[in-house]
Amino acid sequence: MAGASAALATSNDMARDLCQTDMVENQGAETVKIEQLRRHDNVPFVYGAADFADAQGVHFRCRVYDDRVTEVRFLVSDPSLLDGAIWSEDRPSGPTTEPTELTDAAMAPPAVEAAEPRFEKPPMEGERRLPPEGANAADDSSGGARFEKAPAPAE
Numbered sequence: 132m133a134g135a136s137a138a139l140a141t142s143n144d145m146a147r148d149l150c151q152t153d154m155v156e157n158q159g160a161e162t163v164k165i166e167q168l169r170r171h172d173n174v175p176f177v178y179g180a181a182d183f184a185d186a187q188g189v190h191f192r193c194r195v196y197d198d199r200v201t202e203v204r205f206l207v208s209d210p211s212l213l214d215g216a217i218w219s220e221d222r223p224s225g226p227t228t229e230p231t232e233l234t235d236a237a238m239a240p241p242a243v244e245a246a247e248p249r250f251e252k253p254p255m256e257g258e259r260r261l262p263p264e265g266a267n268a269a270d271d272s273s274g275g276a277r278f279e280k281a282p283a284p285a286e
Contacts, residue, residue: 143168146175150193153200154181171240185224190233206231
């Protein structure tokens, strides 16, 4: 819950200000125009356009968390995609930069990154196996709880 409260503690105005400052000081933007602020899972995402010395009207997205900008992405043209654009860590540059449009689809919540696959060896005969970290021992998806039949009472 601490993570959610940290995101909520960042007001919309503060998120806009932090993003504007980061775009000028850290990304090298000459002018910045904030166009939208949306919260995805209570985390503020600031959307806008910036002018740089070598490219004009570059759309960007800032993710603000815990009173700091934690991610900046730039909307770049990609004709192979249905929407024709994708968010990239690399800023487009040069006079041949293709213009992009900041659409509702572009401002949809970012995709969740897939977890790294990990392979586990099966337990050996008679070996006790602990549930994966964060799993409940009685949860069937973690192997379930193991119940052993008690020996019958001696007569």
